[in-house]
Each structure stands twice: as C-alpha cells, then as structure tokens.
Amino acid sequence: MEMSWAFMEKENRLRRENGLERENRLGRENGLERENRLERENGLERENRPERENGLERESGLIKNSRLAKEQLCVVNTTGSSLDGMASGTNSPAITDRAEKIFSTADVSAQNMDILPARAAQGGNTMGLMEKLGILTDSAKYDVACTSSGVERKGNGRDLGNCVKEGICHSFSSDGRCISLLKILMTNECVYDCKYCVNRKSNDVPRATFTPDEVCKLTIEFYRRNYIEGLFLSSGIFESPTRTMELIYRTLYLLRNRYRFNGYVHVKAIPGAPPELIQMTGFLADRMSVNLELPTAEGLRELAPNKHRRNILTPMRQIQNGIKVNQHDLTVYRHAPKFVAGGQSTQMIIGATGESDYQILNVAESLYQRFDLKRVFYSAFVKVNEDKALPALPGGPPLKREHRLYQADWLLRFYGFQAQELLDEKRPFFNVLLDPKEDWAVRHLEQFPVEVNRASYELLLRVPGIGVRSAQRIVAARRSARLRFEDLKRIGVVLKRALYFITCGGRMMYPTRLEEDYIVRNLTSEKDRVQFGSDGMSYRQMSLFDDGQYNIKPDPGDVCRVVTGQM
Amino acid sequence: MRVYQCEDSLEGVCTAIYRAYEDHAEHRDTWIRVDKELMLFGEYIPVETDLERAEKVMRTLRRRFGQEDYESLGLALTTPVPEKAQAVYQTVAYGLRAALPPGHLLDHQTDQYVLQTFQLAKKAGREYGQLREFLRFRELDRGILYAENAPKCNVLPYVMVHFADRFPQEDFAVRDIGRGLMGVHPAGGEWYLTDSEQLLRALRQVGYSAREMAYEELFRYFCHKIAIKERRNIGLQNQMMPKRFQKYTIEFAKKT
Numbered sequence A: 001m002e003m004s005w006a007f008m009e010k011e012n013r014l015r016r017e018n019g020l021e022r023e024n025r026l027g028r029e030n031g032l033e034r035e036n037r038l039e040r041e042n043g044l045e046r047e048n049r050p051e052r053e054n055g056l057e058r059e060s061g062l063i064k065n066s067r068l069a070k071e072q073l074c075v076v077n078t079t080g081s082s083l084d085g086m087a088s089g090t091n092s093p094a095i096t097d098r099a100e101k102i103f104s105t106a107d108v109s110a111q112n113m114d115i116l117p118a119r120a121a122q123g124g125n126t127m128g129l130m131e132k133l134g135i136l137t138d139s140a141k142y143d144v145a146c147t148s149s150g151v152e153r154k155g156n157g158r159d160l161g162n163c164v165k166e167g168i169c170h171s172f173s174s175d176g177r178c179i180s181l182l183k184i185l186m187t188n189e190c191v192y193d194c195k196y197c198v199n200r201k202s203n204d205v206p207r208a209t210f211t212p213d214e215v216c217k218l219t220i221e222f223y224r225r226n227y228i229e230g231l232f233l234s235s236g237i238f239e240s241p242t243r244t245m246e247l248i249y250r251t252l253y254l255l256r257n258r259y260r261f262n263g264y265v266h267v268k269a270i271p272g273a274p275p276e277l278i279q280m281t282g283f284l285a286d287r288m289s290v291n292l293e294l295p296t297a298e299g300l301r302e303l304a305p306n307k308h309r310r311n312i313l314t315p316m317r318q319i320q321n322g323i324k325v326n327q328h329d330l331t332v333y334r335h336a337p338k339f340v341a342g343g344q345s346t347q348m349i350i351g352a353t354g355e356s357d358y359q360i361l362n363v364a365e366s367l368y369q370r371f372d373l374k375r376v377f378y379s380a381f382v383k384v385n386e387d388k389a390l391p392a393l394p395g396g397p398p399l400k401r402e403h404r405l406y407q408a409d410w411l412l413r414f415y416g417f418q419a420q421e422l423l424d425e426k427r428p429f430f431n432v433l434l435d436p437k438e439d440w441a442v443r444h445l446e447q448f449p450v451e452v453n454r455a456s457y458e459l460l461l462r463v464p465g466i467g468v469r470s471a472q473r474i475v476a477a478r479r480s481a482r483l484r485f486e487d488l489k490r491i492g493v494v495l496k497r498a499l500y501f502i503t504c505g506g507r508m509m510y511p512t513r514l515e516e517d518y519i520v521r522n523l524t525s526e527k528d529r530v531q532f533g534s535d536g537m538s539y540r541q542m543s544l545f546d547d548g549q550y551n552i553k554p555d556p557g558d559v560c561r562v563v564t565g566q567m
Numbered sequence B: 001m002r003v004y005q006c007e008d009s010l011e012g013v014c015t016a017i018y019r020a021y022e023d024h025a026e027h028r029d030t031w032i033r034v035d036k037e038l039m040l041f042g043e044y045i046p047v048e049t050d051l052e053r054a055e056k057v058m059r060t061l062r063r064r065f066g067q068e069d070y071e072s073l074g075l076a077l078t079t080p081v082p083e084k085a086q087a088v089y090q091t092v093a094y095g096l097r098a099a100l101p102p103g104h105l106l107d108h109q110t111d112q113y114v115l116q117t118f119q120l121a122k123k124a125g126r127e128y129g130q131l132r133e134f135l136r137f138r139e140l141d142r143g144i145l146y147a148e149n150a151p152k153c154n155v156l157p158y159v160m161v162h163f164a165d166r167f168p169q170e171d172f173a174v175r176d177i178g179r180g181l182m183g184v185h186p187a188g189g190e191w192y193l194t195d196s197e198q199l200l201r202a203l204r205q206v207g208y209s210a211r212e213m214a215y216e217e218l219f220r221y222f223c224h225k226i227a228i229k230e231r232r233n234i235g236l237q238n239q240m241m242p243k244r245f246q247k248y249t250i251e252f253a254k255k256t
C-alpha cells in the first residue's frame, strides 16, 4: 500500500516538474493536451483574461480560405499556442472533415467568423466569471429539462467522463428540482423580444456572454468534483441564429476535442440556423432540443413576435431525420460517429397563453408520433415581466396543471392511452382531484371490474394502482398459479386504489359499489393523500406510478420530475 | 445444526458456501454467519477465506444467475445486517436446486431468504446510487481529488469502479469514514483499497489547491441561482437529498 502511495507521489512530482514526460508516457502527447493541463494548473486567474489574448482577435477578418476557416473554427479561443499543435489535437477526422466540407460551401464561413464582437470581448475583460455564471444561470433556470438520461457510454480510459443510461442527479435546488447538468445560457444578450422572457431585448437586465473556453472550464472542473453529469447549453439569440449556433458549436467542439470531455451534453438547436451547423453540433451532443415555446402557432405569434412555428419545426424534423439516418449508419458501421444518441426533446410553456389541457396534450401526442421525440417537457409559466399580453396568475405558476400534464404524458408514452381518451372538446381540462388514469377509470365504469386472472395486459394497464411492471408480473405469474389478493400485493399492486376496479377469482376484495361518486369519494379521501401545495410534495403523489417497488423504472431524472410535477 | 463462521466479505461468504457444498451440508439446516454471536446448540466451524475457492464460487454464481443477479448478491453482502450471509447462502442454494435461469434468481420472492436478499440488495443499491450522486471531490494540491463519506453499507468498491471508469486520468481517493477504508486511484492506473493510516496522514498534509475554494464558491452560487423562487419547496429538496448526504456536499455544508 505504501508502495502505491509512493507511486502516486512520484506521479505528481513528475507531473509538476515536467508535464511533458508524463503526457508522453501516457501516449497523449500533443500540444493541446499539454496546454490544457497547464491551463488547468494555472487556475482561475486565466479565465478572466481578455479575449484578445486568447486568440479571438486573430480570427476576425483574417480568414482567407476554408481550410483556415476550419482550423479557426476548431481552435478558437486557445491561449496562444501554435496552430500546428492545435491541428494535431483535433483527432476526430470525421468531424474535422465534415467541418471542412461544410465551411467550404456554406455561407456561414469566412465573413461570419468574428462571432464575438468587441462588446463581448470587453465583457470578458471586465466581468468576473462568478458574475457571468450568476447572470447566465439565472437566465437558464426556466428551462425545465435537466435529465442526463438516455445514453450509456463507458469511459474510454483516456478522456474525462462516461454516461449512465438512467442519468444521475447530483443535487437538488431549493425548489426541489434536480441539478444534473450545468444548465446555463451561452449568452443573454438577446436580440429577440419574447414577451414572457426575462432576457428579452426590451428588458433592462444585466447582460453577459461566456466565451467557449469559460464554458468548457466550468464544465470540466464541476464534473471532476462530481457536481454535475455534464453540460446543458442553451442561449439567447446573439445577433442572429447563425452566430448563436456557431458559438454553441465552437464550444462543444472545444469541449469534446480539446478538453476531451466524454460526459453528457445537451444543447439547443437554434431555429433559423443553417442545417449544416445543426448537423455538426448533433455529432457532438448527446441530446438536442428545439423549444416549441408555446403550444400553438397563435400563441407564438402573440407572445414571441420573432419566432415562427415553421422555423421551430424545421430543425426538429432535421434532427429526427438525422437520428434515423444515423441509426442506419450505426448498424452498417459500428464505429460511425453517433448523432444525438440520447434523442430529441422539447418544452412548452403552460399557462402563458389560453390553450386547454386537451389542446396541449394533442400537441404533445403529435410531437411523439410525428417527430419521434424522446420527451416533451411542460413548464408552468412563471411571470417575470409586466406585460398586458401576459395573464395575471394570482395563484403563482400553474404547478398543479403542469403535474397533471406530466401524468397524462406518461399515460401516452407507457400506458397505451390516446389524448382523446383522456380529454375531449367538452371536457378540455384535467380533474384537479383525480389523476388522469383514475379519472378515465371512473368515467368508464362499464369496463370494470376486470378479472386479474384473465384480463388482457392492455386492460390491466388501465386499472388505477397497476403499473407497467406489476401488469407484466401479473401476466407472468398467472401462468403458473391462480392469483389471490395477497399475491397482487406482493407483486406491487396498490390495492387501496385498485380494489374498486378488479376481481380476483371472481370476487372483489371488499364489498364495494361500482358507482362513480362512491369511488371518487374514496379515492380522494384525505388521509390517503398528500395535498398538493407549494411545499411538501412527495412520492405519494405519484399516484399513477406508485404501485410499489415493481413499477416501471423511470430514470432518476424522471423520478424527481414526477415528484416536482415536472417529470 | 452446523454454523460456518466466516469473514465479513464477499470472498469470505463465498468460501463458506464452497465449504458447505464440499461437506454436503443439509442447506436448510446449516448457517453461514459473519458475526461472532454464538447460537445455542450449534456446531461451529470457522472458515478461513480462500480466494481460489471463493473465485470458483463467484464464477459459478455469475454463470448460473447472470451478471445482474450476481451483483445483487454482492450488494446484499455489503449491508450491515448480520443475517445477510445466511440470506445469500440460502438464496444461492435455492437457486441452484431449482436450476433457475440467469436473471431470475430474485423473482422467487415467495421464499423468505430470496425476499430478504432482494431487499438487502435494493437497500445497498440505493446507497450506492446516492454516493454516485452526492459524493463530492475536493481538489488538493497537485490535482489530487479527495472525497469522504460515511455510507451505511460497504459499497466503496462499487463506488470506486464507477469513478475509475469516469475519471481514468485523475488521481483520486475516496474515504469511507466509518470503516476507515480508502479507495485509491492513481491516474492511469488500477484502483485499490487500503486502510493505511500513513496514507491518510500523508493526504491530510496536502492542502487544498489554490483554486479549489473558487470552484466551490462558483458551484454554490450556481445552485443558488438555478432555483426558481416561485417554486420554492424545501421539504421536497430535503426529501430528495437526505440530510446525511447533505453534510458532505459543498453546496449544503457550512463553509470550511
């Protein structure tokens, strides 16, 4: 043991005295890695160095041809080491080639390369990292998606990081939401004027823009300390969608290729940006999302004058197709680079415009069906601006409504329900007291009770108190034995809720009445339920999902959001 | 009634299982214990851990029950529950006798030992998950990352596997305060466990790196800023993140 400690000591001495030797031995020798290490060792003071020194100045107006453009794009914002070293660091030929091709054809190259104008560069000069982080976290917090799920990627023995399929939450903020990713905006210097948004152009709020390097450093240093699972990078519109997307792409490029980060990355695709840029970014990200913002085109017109429904759906379609093509490629070439492996998601703001739950659920359903989205997130509207176009919301953000939508969303995805079964034109809003599945069941009492020893799997799934896992287990277990109520309990059925809807061997558990009012009264009796409220939400509220330990295993990210009502 | 008394480890219990099979024991009338408490009327047989035999048993378990169930057996043995060895032993005996196919060992929860093993594994699995989430490293001088915690279950090895895969080129150490154990991972090397006091002292002498406090402050600020005050819900926060883990995280702990 002592030997090993000595080994570690020696390692460190070696590293301290001569970074080069060690890097050599590890077979990682190239200018980039070394420089990266040096930078890390130099600590924070470097991070506030002006952009000019960081080589940004070099790029503006200097780019003569596409090859140089590519290099600039790849290595922007380095700390003044030679271009040769950097070029050798970009050891992902597929990406580099693609970059070269695209930048030799697309009009996003040359003249648009000076992404950060002097204003931002000076910002880098004067504003501390802490202040920037504060502003750009504050601006990003209303984005609800924070899962790090959907990708399983083992470490490669060389780079920093891996990905765990179920995702990992690392902390919980004082609103009870999970902190899984470093969720920040690239910039809040936004040229758009969305009425619901705190960063809109017409607001007088502090503005800041990260440099790609700053984002990378924060990600790496937070990740090494196990604060986060990765990066969630969103952005306001910096001058134009194209420039914004370029900035995001550069950041990801640096993070993956220079900082050698192998953890989870979720980025926004900016509507209106060139498809080539979105495509390239997709090869560096684990998840991408385009925000639908508001459920309908009318809502969008009303509150987000610079955004258009079609602009939003175009990149969504592009990413969907990209994923499809990539899946095919991956079956042919196992080592083909992966494109948005964790799938695509979106989010809508609930309660800023007048849509009904029924409309919203229909939109979600068609997003799942027509765009193959992995997740649709719902974000209870928080009123941050005074604007007569916005609703008053005296009761605060519509959290209860958001919660019901998440539950219904779950029914669409895992329980075989369709939107029009849960709601319709005449009943366009969810019941406040019952969850959507209970609500459906009491309105369809003609289908109950079902005999658990015979009922089809699909029908079992519709019984309140029976989840996906317990339905599966019932089907498996009844092959070998006739099930009794005790067995159901062991399997994980929540009998308290299910007993009104099932028979076992032809008998009900207790004599009950199959009457809507009677059942509703019992299902909603106070003592069984924790109340919704601004405080103290608990697992118990996941009435849809709490059929004991055997329920379908949602990823931890999902669990916390089920609980916070924003699963 | 026969009682095999073995070391409190996966290898110890596996050696005892080997012995029980070697002796053609009547399983339902045989015990494996990792604690020293005596049972009345027992014939006590001390078992020395034998890595070769343990390895054989472990291979068999992995082959017969599949990797996932094998890991569950291992996790069950990390719990601080004295009856765990008996539960695992009887579960294994049950599974081998019934020739259960891989992945189905823990389905048969009508058996009390299988159920107990399942519950123990779940408990340890949850704690392992929590450490993956809530463990916090602090950077010492020379870039060494150091974390400590006091888990109820002995899940440190599992934790080390996770972080070794994640941080292959970092020097890091994770200390289980309660057990006085430390997992050490030299950059680019293999990790190991140690209870060396000397190593701990040496580590303690290394101060925090110059920028450590700055990054801790940045993260604290981030956690503060990411919360939406209109949704404030401290009860939920505490429920999702148990207090006993909060105290080891830098965002909750008092500044040091």
Ligand code: SF4
Residues within 6 Å of the ligand: A188, A190, A191, A192, A193, A194, A197, A198, A199, A200, A201, A235, A236, A237
């Ligand atoms: S585009 Fe609209 S929503 Fe996004 S930051 Fe700008 S104003 Fe806010």
